[in-house]
Amino acid sequence: MAPHREEYIGEFRFIxxxxxxxxxxxxxIIALPDSGLVSVIAAGHIIKQLGMEEIGGVDSYSSLPPVxxxxxxxxxxxxxxxxxxxxxxxxxxxxxxxxxxPVLARAVNDYLERKGVxxxxxxxxxxxxxxxxxxxxxxxxxxxxxxxxxxxxxxNIMPFxxxxxxxxxxxxxxxxxxxxxxxxxxxxEAFFDFPDPExxxxxxxxxxxxxxxxxxxxxxxxxxxxxxxxxxxxxxxxIPNLTKMRKDYEYSTPINI
Amino acid sequence: MDEEIKKMxxxxxxxxxxxxxxxxxxxxxxxxxxxxxLETSWTSKGVLKPLYxxxxxxxxxxxxxxMPNVDEGSIELKFVENxxxxxxxxxxxxxxxxxxxxxxGTSFKEYQGIIELPFKIDPSKVSVRKRKGMLExxxxxx
Numbered sequence: 001m002a003p004h005r006e007e008y009i010g011e012f013r014f015i016x017x018x019x020x021x022x023x024x025x026x027x028x029i030i031a032l033p034d035s036g037l038v039s040v041i042a043a044g045h046i047i048k049q050l051g052m053e054e055i056g057g058v059d060s061y062s063s064l065p066p067v068x069x070x071x072x073x074x075x076x077x078x079x080x081x082x083x084x085x086x087x088x089x090x091x092x093x094x095x096x097x098x099x100x101x102p103v104l105a106r107a108v109n110d111y112l113e114r115k116g117v118x119x120x121x122x123x124x125x126x127x128x129x130x131x132x133x134x135x136x137x138x139x140x141x142x143x144x145x146x147x148x149x150x151x152x153x154x155x156n157i158m159p160f161x162x163x164x165x166x167x168x169x170x171x172x173x174x175x176x177x178x179x180x181x182x183x184x185x186x187x188x189e190a191f192f193d194f195p196d197p198e199x200x201x202x203x204x205x206x207x208x209x210x211x212x213x214x215x216x217x218x219x220x221x222x223x224x225x226x227x228x229x230x231x232x233x234x235x236x237x238x239i240p241n242l243t244k245m246r247k248d249y250e251y252s253t254p255i256n257i
Numbered sequence: 258m259d260e261e262i263k264k265m266x267x268x269x270x271x272x273x274x275x276x277x278x279x280x281x282x283x284x285x286x287x288x289x290x291x292x293x294x295l296e297t298s299w300t301s302k303g304v305l306k307p308l309y310x311x312x313x314x315x316x317x318x319x320x321x322x323x324m325p326n327v328d329e330g331s332i333e334l335k336f337v338e339n340x341x342x343x344x345x346x347x348x349x350x351x352x353x354x355x356x357x358x359x360x361x362g363t364s365f366k367e368y369q370g371i372i373e374l375p376f377k378i379d380p381s382k383v384s385v386r387k388r389k390g391m392l393e394x395x396x397x398x399x
Contacts, residue, residue, distance in 0.1 A: 129312070132321060132386075132393050193310045194323040194391070225325035225390055229351065229365075232298050232308055232323075 003056075009107040011063055016056040020083040021116050027211050028117035029089045030108060032096070032168045033238035035125035035247070036196030037231050038188065039169075042123050042204050043091045045220045050213060052082035052089060058108070063100040087211060088115055093234045095241040101168050105175040113181060119148065120176055120183040121210065122169050123203035125190025126160075127250060134189060137202050142185040144177045151184060151210050160187060164249045167242060184210070192247065193239050195231035197224040303350075303366045307343065311372065322392040324368050326351065329387050334394070336380045341372045341394065 005016040022028075031043030046052070057077030058064075069076040079092040090112075096104050112120060126140065140160040143149040149159075165173070169185055176183035186206055190199035201217040201224075208215040220227070298306045308323040322343055324332075331346040344367065351365040374396065382397040 132388060132391060194308055194321070226351075228323065228325035228390070229305065232305075235308060236298060 009110050010103050012058050012060045012104060012107045014056065014058055014081075014107070014111055015077060018053070018055050020055040020088075022083070022086050022088055023116075024086045025119070026086050026088070026115065026117040028112040028115070028120045029087065029207075030120060030122050030169075030172060031089065031091045033093060033234060034167050034169060034242070035127045035192045036190035036194065036199055037235050037238065038125035038190050038196055038199045038203060039123050040091070040093055040234065041195060041197050041220075041227060041231065042200040042207070043089050045200065045204060045217070046087075046207075046215060047082050047089055047091065049215050049219075050084055050087070052084040052087070054080055055083040055088075056081040058090070058104075058111075060100075063103065064096055065094055067094055085213075087213070088112065088117060095238050096168070098241070098245060101171050102175070105168075105172045108172070109175050109179055109181055113179070118182060119151070120172070120181055121186075121207060122172065122184070123186045123188070123200070123207060124167075124169055125192070125196055125199050126187040127192035127247070128189045129251070131189060131191045131196075137189045137199055139186060139188040139202055139206060142173065142187065144173060144181070144183045148182045148184050152206070155206055155209055157186070157206060162254060164252060164254065166247050166249045167245055192242075193235065195228045195235050197221070197227045299363070299365065301363055303364050304369050305347075305365050305367070307368045307370045309343075309370060309372055311374070316398050318374055318396045318398065320372055320374075320392075320394040320396065322370065322372070322394070323390070324392060325390040327368060327390050329390075332387065332392065334383075334385065336378045336383065339374050339377050341374070341378065341396075343370045343372070343392070344368065 003015045003017050004019060007014050029043055029046065031039040033040055054076070058079035058081065059077040064078050067078040069078060069080065078094045079090060082089040082091065090108055128134070139157045141152050141157055142160045142165065143152070173183055173185060186203045188199040188202045190196040197220055201220045204215050204217050204220070310321050312319045320341065324345055326347050326349070328346045328348045333344045335342040346367045347365060352363070376398050378396055379399055382399070384395045386393040
């Protein structure tokens, strides 16, 4: 069946299977492979818990891997878009190549703005060397403006005061700042190179309060070991790209603050 | 004069040999990376290869092996020269019904993995911790 609509933003083709626009104060969640696959695991859980509909996708023959996703016998693009009420989720288990990410960030930013999104929300893992020993994980936030900081004011999480962020979210945040799109990144301590559903669950508990939707993480925690098994190949595929991006800089401390 | 030329040619030959060695090492590394990336993380005989990471910490090497759903009592470690061989059974046989078609019907029962280090391992210098389906090995280099 032909898509309802498609348009090119830069070199990316945005496809819509069904017309959609967020209602009210719209939120856009972007989930790409990063440390511990925290964002992808979290987004997958939101999509399932909220019963979100797959409304579209993003593709590019030149800038994305030559991948076709087959989902419940339907043919889908490597980057998938889900929508419901005031929420759009842009979800990919495939890491775009490093030169592609800035172009993709601009295109996604543009698309979300056109769909009525007011805030871009991202969740990821903050790799820490002692994650193996940690019982209680800390969560930090990075906000592009004071207005966005208001969203996490009473949520008892700490600002990411100083340091480096490396990877797709660093670029998305920079693009969001450049275009004045309110954006927030939640970072929970996580493994760098193992899927970390516990960190995803913690991010989701905070995210649910921000977007005003109840997201039950009990099933995510109960299924954590199965998710860790299923996510292994995606994690394995993401690591070389993250390593090339010099993710190790995140362990460094800036010399001058 | 001949002596000078001979010395120069020797330097050129040594340099050429060095460059060939570097190219050979780099090609081997790339080949190994490609081979690893194309390997599946599971076999049709129900074996899962665990994810692992290796990190240097002073004179110790830290290895983390991720084995969710493992029966911790069944974990076996063998040290063969510079290799750590990890085997373990899963707590219960897993049949992932929504696994891609390729793996459909496969029942996963155990983990098997081999981790190579750049030095010979002395088993008496290995300490092991287990937590939430993950193994930490601290190996002190001689």
